[in-house]
Amino acid sequence: MRVAVAGGTGLVGRYVVEELESAGQEAVVLARSRGVDLLTGTGLDEAVEGVESVIDVSNLTTTSAKKSIAFFEPATHNLLRAGERAGVRHHVVLSVVGVDRVGLGYYKGKLRQEELVKDGPLPWTVLRATQLHEFAQQTLGQVPGPVAVVPRMRTQPVAAKEVAQHLVRLxxxxxxxxxxxxxxxxxxxxxxxxxxxLRAQGRSRLVLPVPLPGATGAAMRGDGQLPTGPHARGEQTFEAWLSEHTV
Structure with missing residues (x-):
């Protein structure tokens, strides 16, 4: 099967491509470095020709609702239109657990993405995953310096590779x-x-816990980003991930 991977050069996307190729499928990477621009649609029709399924793991880093929507809305619209023209039979998108319960700006764009897929022309599946094990490193990297400001948040982190495996199965x-x-x-x-x-990396840095205000902060500290019903469960713990990715 020929499967297009939007965002196939990113963290999860690289694993998706590996999983597809290991399963004997043909992976088509949709990324600017491959001549495909999701926001403008440049190169998209040519890339998805003959594609049967699309896995959308495209992403951007932002806390702004405006920027998030400005990315996910046109990118998803272009993917769906190109997929319809190419006769794509299955559109799979990666979203986030709690996206509809936690009022983060980034989540506004993800919700818009989900809406477009569900109301769109292609048969679809949405996978909401919890934060990745890499999320701790991403949070620490947001503000450099001797003090790391980290929001108080409960999560049930999952391995990026296991997310990719699940996406490919879907x-x-x-x-x-x-x-x-x-x-x-x-x-x-x-x-x-x-x-x-930080301990596993041998780094000395003060971690300052900060509770975010309002309903968003309360949801993050509570169960807002945890599954609420039956769900698939990954196997790799954060501790096991630390052992694998740090020396």
Whole structure:
């Protein structure tokens, strides 16, 4: 099967490409470095020709709702239109657990992405995953310096490779026309994850826990980003990930 991977050069995307190729499928990477621009649609029609399924793991880093929507809305619209013209039979998109319960700006764009897919012309499946194990490092890298400001947050982190494996299984199967969830094996506190990561890396840095205000902060400190019902569960713990990715 010929499967297009939007964002195939990113963290999850690289694993998706590896999983597809290991399964004997043909992966077509949709990325600017491959001559495809999701925001303008440049090169998209040519790239998805003969594609049967699309896995969309395209992403950007922002806390702004405006910037998030400005990316996900046109990118998703262009992907769906190109997919319809090419006769794509299954559109799979990666989203986030709690995207509809936590009022983060970034999540506004993801919700818009989900809406477009669900109301769009292609058979679809949405996978909402919890934060990746790499999220602790991403949080620490947002503000350099001796003090790391880390929001108080409960999460059930999952391995990027396991997210990719799940996405590929979904893409190679029949469309669900539904949203499914994937989480890691254990609930963690983000502040604790950050401290353990720094210790594993041999780095000395003060971690300052900060509760975000309002309903958004309360949801992050509570169950807002945890699965609420039946869900698939990854196997790799954060501790096992630390052992694999740090010396």
């Amino acid at each position: 893409a190679l199967a029949a469309p669900l026309g539904a949203t499914t969830e994937l989480a890691g094996p254990q609930i963690e506190q983000l502040v604790d994850m950050a401290r353990r990561l």
